Amino acid sequence: MAVSRKNRYLLPAGLLILxxxxxxxxxxxxxxxxxxxxxxxxxxxxxxxxxxIILGIRIPRILSALISGAALGLAGVxxxxxxxxxxxxxxxxxxxxGAGLGAxxxxxxxxxxxxxSTGGPVPMALxxxxxxxxxxxxxxxxxxxxxxxxxxxxxxxxxxFIFNAMTSILEYSAGEESLKLFYSWSAGxxxxxxxxxxxxxxxxxxxxxxxxxVNSKGLDIILFGDDYARASGAPxxxxxxxxxxxxxxxxxxxxxxxxxxxxxxxVSGHIARSLLHTARHRTILPASMVxxxxxxxxxxxxxxxxxxxxxxxxxxxxxGIPLIFVILSRKNALGH
Amino acid sequence: xLSATDLTLGYGSHILCRHLTLDIQRxxxxxxxxxxxxGKSTLLRTLAALxxxxxxxxxxxxxxxxxxxxxxxxxxxxxxxFLMTGCYRESRWSGRLSREWQEKTDRALSQLGLSGLAxxxxxxxxxxxxxxxxxxxxxxxxxxxxxxDEPTAFLDVGNRVSLVRILQQLSQEGKTVLFSSHxxxxxxxVCTRVLGLDGKGRFLDSGPDxxxxxxxxxxxxxxxxxxF
Numbered sequence: 001m002a003v004s005r006k007n008r009y010l011l012p013a014g015l016l017i018l019x020x021x022x023x024x025x026x027x028x029x030x031x032x033x034x035x036x037x038x039x040x041x042x043x044x045x046x047x048x049x050x051x052x053i054i055l056g057i058r059i060p061r062i063l064s065a066l067i068s069g070a071a072l073g074l075a076g077v078x079x080x081x082x083x084x085x086x087x088x089x090x091x092x093x094x095x096x097x098g099a100g101l102g103a104x105x106x107x108x109x110x111x112x113x114x115x116x117s118t119g120g121p122v123p124m125a126l127x128x129x130x131x132x133x134x135x136x137x138x139x140x141x142x143x144x145x146x147x148x149x150x151x152x153x154x155x156x157x158x159x160x161f162i163f164n165a166m167t168s169i170l171e172y173s174a175g176e177e178s179l180k181l182f183y184s185w186s187a188g189x190x191x192x193x194x195x196x197x198x199x200x201x202x203x204x205x206x207x208x209x210x211x212x213x214v215n216s217k218g219l220d221i222i223l224f225g226d227d228y229a230r231a232s233g234a235p236x237x238x239x240x241x242x243x244x245x246x247x248x249x250x251x252x253x254x255x256x257x258x259x260x261x262x263x264x265x266x267v268s269g270h271i272a273r274s275l276l277h278t279a280r281h282r283t284i285l286p287a288s289m290v291x292x293x294x295x296x297x298x299x300x301x302x303x304x305x306x307x308x309x310x311x312x313x314x315x316x317x318x319x320g321i322p323l324i325f326v327i328l329s330r331k332n333a334l335g336h
Numbered sequence: 337x338l339s340a341t342d343l344t345l346g347y348g349s350h351i352l353c354r355h356l357t358l359d360i361q362r363x364x365x366x367x368x369x370x371x372x373x374x375g376k377s378t379l380l381r382t383l384a385a386l387x388x389x390x391x392x393x394x395x396x397x398x399x400x401x402x403x404x405x406x407x408x409x410x411x412x413x414x415x416x417x418f419l420m421t422g423c424y425r426e427s428r429w430s431g432r433l434s435r436e437w438q439e440k441t442d443r444a445l446s447q448l449g450l451s452g453l454a455x456x457x458x459x460x461x462x463x464x465x466x467x468x469x470x471x472x473x474x475x476x477x478x479x480x481x482x483x484x485d486e487p488t489a490f491l492d493v494g495n496r497v498s499l500v501r502i503l504q505q506l507s508q509e510g511k512t513v514l515f516s517s518h519x520x521x522x523x524x525x526v527c528t529r530v531l532g533l534d535g536k537g538r539f540l541d542s543g544p545d546x547x548x549x550x551x552x553x554x555x556x557x558x559x560x561x562x563x564f
Contacts, residue, residue, distance in 0.1 A: 084408075217431035220413075221421045227404035230386050232473070234424040277457075279412025282430055 007276050007283070014290040021297040025062050026054060028304035031256045056192070062273045063198045064190040065300040065312075066293045068267070071250035073292020076265030077272075077284055078212055078243040081219040083143060085329060086151055089265030090251040093156035096262065097129045097163030097254035099248075100186070102131020104170045125200050129309070135159060136244045188259035188313025192302050197257045204253035209289070211246035215239055216281040223279065254332045260262030261296075261313055263320025268292035295319065337362050337481060337512060338374065338400065343392030345378050345453075352495065356392070356539040358531070359546060362480070364544055366517040367505035367523045367551075368557045370533035376516040377405065377439060379533065380483045383514070386498035398512075403470050404510055405485040411459040415450060415469050418458055422473035435475075444475040448452060464495030468502070485516035487520065496522050524551050531559035 026038050031053060041050045076089035083093070090096045106127030142155050167186070193201075217240030221229045229236050254261065268332075273279055273285035299315040306315075343356040358367065368376050380386040382394070384402035404431055413421070419441045420433055427433050445451045448468045458466060467487055484503070488496045498521055503524040507513045507556065514531075517523045522533030524530070530551040532540035542554040556562065 055443045059521055214429055217421070217427060217429065220431060223410045223413075224407050224418070224421060225404065227381070227386065227402070228407050228422075228473075229382060229405060229424070231402040233424045271382065273412055277412065278411055280431070281419060 005279075005281065009289040010275055011287070011290065014287070014294065017172045018290065018293050021294060021301060022062050022066070025065070025297055025304065027059050027177055028301055029058055029061075029117065030054070041102065044115065051200055060195060060198055061190045061300065062192050062297070063204075064201070066256045067198065067205055067265055067297040068261060069189060069292035069294070069296025071201065071208065071254050071288035071292070072261060072296075073268030073288035074205070074209060074212055074285060075247040076249050076267075076292075077269035077281070077288045078215075078219060078247055079265070080269055081223055081281065082240050082243045083139075083152060084225075086270065087153055087266060087324070089157070089254075090132070090247055091260060091262035091265055092153065092160070093135075093139050094159030094163060095139070095151075095247060095251050096255050096260040097133050097160040097167070098135025098138075098250045099132040100260050101163045101167050101224045102134070102252070103128040103256045104167045105131070106174070108170050122200065125253045125256045128256035129248055131163075131254040132248040132255070133245075134192040135163065137225050140244060151172070156216060171243075182213050184298045185259045186313075187311030188261045188316065190258055190296070193257050201253045201257055204249045208246040208250035209285075211249075212281075215242045215246070216285060219243060219281040219285075220279075235290055259313060261316055263294045263316050264299075265293050267320050267323040267327065268295060271295075271323075337396075337398045340383070340389075340394045341393045343382065343394070344390040345382060346390050351537060353391070353533055353537055353539050356406050356537075358541065360512060360513055361517075361544060363507055363510050364420060364512050364514075364529055365504055366458075366512075366514040366529045366531055367418050367520075367527040367555075368514060368531045368533075369518070369520060369555050371535040374534060374558075379531075380485050380514070384483050390404050393478075399477070400481040400483060401474040401477060401479040402483040402558035403416075403474050403485065403487065404488060405487075407466075409458040409461065409466055413458050413490040414455050414463065415445070415458060416454040418469060419444065419473050419476055423476060426477070427539045440476050440478070445473040445475075447475060448472050450490070462495070463489050464498065467491060467495070467499060471499075471502070475563035479511070480513065481512040484513070486516055486518075488517045488519045493522075500526050510554075520555050524548065524555060525527060527551065532557050534560070 009066065027035060029034050033050060037050055037105060038054060040161060041047055041054050072090065079088040079093060080086055103124055138159060139156055143152050146152050218234060221234045222236060222239055226236050268288040268291040269284060271291045272284050276283055276287055299312050299319055303310045303312045303315045340356060340358045342409050342513050346352045346355050357551065370376050371442060371511045378387065382401055382424050384400055386402060417423060420427060421432060423433055423437055445454050448471060450468055453461065453465055461469065474512050486500055491499065500522050503513050503515060514564055525548065529544050529546055530542040542550050
């Protein structure tokens with residue numbers, strides 16, 4: 001009972017941290033803004049320059065970070081359940097790499113440009129989704145034959161390397177300007193998205209979130225093994241498929257518009273589990289969205305405050321890798 | 337209750353057992369024994385309809401539930417929540433149970449003496465407590481027949497004896513119990529029938545209500561005549 005009383009305060013506390021981080025991120029950027037100027041601009045002051053910065057650059061960047069963090073947190077938790085592996089996430093299992101390659105192929109061969117939204121944001125998201133789906137299909141097909149979680153993890157990492165190598169080949173064939181765009185995309189960034197792209201990411205997150213919520217009791221039962229789940233009458237194949245479709249949707253959209261962003265998917269769920277002392281997906285799915293949002297906003301804030309240009313993907317790695325070491329050093333990660 | 341006629345068990349071209357014919361009646365307490373890799377788990381999974389036989393016919397007119405072996409103790413689930421996951425078809429989409437099913441969960445916990453552990457995290461339970469918890473997940477749904485794959489594996493003597501007594505009691509209360517085990521000394525005296533797979537494709541059956549010497553002879557035959 002003591003734990004559940006504590007849990008009741010953790011969600012509002014997490015949301016409050018999100019709001020505070022989002023406000024701090026509003027102040028940070030190329031041009032430092034005081035809290036007073038930001039607040040008066042949000043209240044509708046006629047300082048057009050500040051309003052343009054806030055509405056045109058910073059709010060889209062913050063929304064991109066929030067949605068990406070929440071989405072990747074959600075995807076990571078689902079993949080950890082599907083593969084019963086505490087280190088599974090879209091980045092490690094090659095799904096982000098697949099999404100990136102899908103977007104790269106589409107933009108290079110179909111629209112003759114670089115990784116930008118030249119072909120329009122919807123086809124770009126669809127191409128990334130197709131790439132993510134192809135990678136997921138490969139991982140699921142292999143997981144049906146390989147029961148060892150560690151070998152499957154190695155397969156995912158190798159798959160990611162192959163996809164990244166293929167994306168690099170496309171980079172080489174791109175022109176100088178395209179190469180620059182390729183590079184900035186592959187480093188990961190929450191900047192530069194318009195409200196259309198944010199809407200698409202939000203839509204994908206909503207769809208993926210609904211799928212995950214409907215699937216939550218299925219994600220619970222597959223943690224106890226396929227035989228137990230089947231003996232209890234659970235449709236294991238449908239549960240896995242639902243989770244992977246949800247992961248593909250959200251990973252595809254996020255990777256298309258923010259680049260491949262790692263680590264947040266792995267750590268969000270573990271932080272949520274250790275704070276809430278539960279592994280039930282009914283609680284952990286929304287909680288990992290909050291922790292994912294907090295991590296992504298923190299990474300963005302650090303990138304914005306840095307005196308040297310710091311791509312958000314690198315910041316995420318700098319925050320995420322030590323956290324992963326902590327997870328690895330703890331016994332019983334994900335209950336195993 | 338359950339009958340199997342001329343079953344062939346195996347995977348692809350690897351045959352584990354041929355010509356397996358079996359008829360199980362209500363209230364039997366059956367021990368399934370045999371060397372590692374002889375097909376005990378495959379037989380249990382086939383009887384539970386989780387796997388199809390390569391050949392043969394099965395008829396079931398009862399609810400049969402399997403408690404598989406090797407269920408992980410997932411940290412972050414209380415024993416009660418673990419039991420709730422087992423009620424997959426009976427729970428709402430969020431995993432919540434109706435009052436009626438909550439009462440069934442409480443009854444199963446109390447039947448196995450686990451009520452005091454209901455809110456404990458699975459990772460803090462002993463192997464014996466967790467194994468009883470696994471049995472409770474099946475008892476919640478009140479099946480006619482309970483299949484258990486190696487329920488006594490990794491348990492100390494005290495827990496082994498306690499678990500085998502529970503199986504005996506369940507069968508005396510009218511449930512049919514079929515379980516595999518290597519702990520012949522603890523299990524042979526309490527069961528009423530022994531089934532055996534000898535690892536060379538042969539299926540052995542003592543028949544219902546067999547005497548202890550007959551049950552022992554079948555078990556011995558399974559292991560190539562080794563004394564135990």
